[in-house]
Amino acid sequence: MNAFFFQALQSFEQIPCFTAYFTESGEDFLQTEKEKNGFSIHTSYKEPLKLRLVRMDSFISQRFCQECGSPLKGRSDQKFCSDQCRNQFNNRSYAQKLTQQRQINRILMQNHQILAQYLLIDKKRKVQELDLRLKVYNFDFHTHQKQAKNGQIYIFCYDFGYLRLASNQLLLVQGSC
Numbered sequence: 001m002n003a004f005f006f007q008a009l010q011s012f013e014q015i016p017c018f019t020a021y022f023t024e025s026g027e028d029f030l031q032t033e034k035e036k037n038g039f040s041i042h043t044s045y046k047e048p049l050k051l052r053l054v055r056m057d058s059f060i061s062q063r064f065c066q067e068c069g070s071p072l073k074g075r076s077d078q079k080f081c082s083d084q085c086r087n088q089f090n091n092r093s094y095a096q097k098l099t100q101q102r103q104i105n106r107i108l109m110q111n112h113q114i115l116a117q118y119l120l121i122d123k124k125r126k127v128q129e130l131d132l133r134l135k136v137y138n139f140d141f142h143t144h145q146k147q148a149k150n151g152q153i154y155i156f157c158y159d160f161g162y163l164r165l166a167s168n169q170l171l172l173v174q175g176s177c
Contacts, residue, residue: 107141108157115160119174129168 063072067085072078080086114137118125132139146154146161154161154173163171 104141107138108143111137111141111157112160115157115162115172118172119160123174125172126165127170127172129164129170132170 063076063078064070065072065081065085066079067089068081070081072081080089114132114135117135118127142155142157142161144156146156148154148163152163154163159175161173163173165171
């Protein structure tokens with residue numbers, strides 16, 4: 001047995017426990033008589049150390065809500081005391097994950113709307129890159145890229161995209177290239 005494990009458990013004196021004796025070398029135990037709170041375990045070696053081991057069955061019977069900490073009654077696999085606690089726990093844990101996703105989706109939707117404004121009438125149109133930047137188009141975010149047969153790469157934000165041309169001009173396109 002590991003001596004570190006038993007030293008860590010010494011602090012649990014107020015909890016119903018096992019009383020154990022073992023040698024400093026950590027030799028195996030010999031189980032003997034049964035006591036009121038658990039088992040008394042003794043070694044056959046000289047100078048045993050007395051330690052207290054936590055009874056795990058005292059924790060199994062006490063289950064607590066993961067959100068509010070109130071005791072649980074009912075099913076053995078129950079984690080929350082109510083639907084409200086379950087919803088609060090899940091909303092808090094998912095909110096952190098979804099925050100970044102929402103920010104990215106917001107930027108993509110803004111980019112999509114800017115491109116859609118330019119392509120209301122025509123399916124292809126040339127514009128200056130500066131015009132898109134003035135409308136706060138974010139060139140760092142797009143949904144996918146397509147390579148045309150001639151090797152040019154179109155960058156798309158959903159169904160609208162652009163192709164970089166010479167002298168800071170962009171060819172805006174709708175649909176596939």
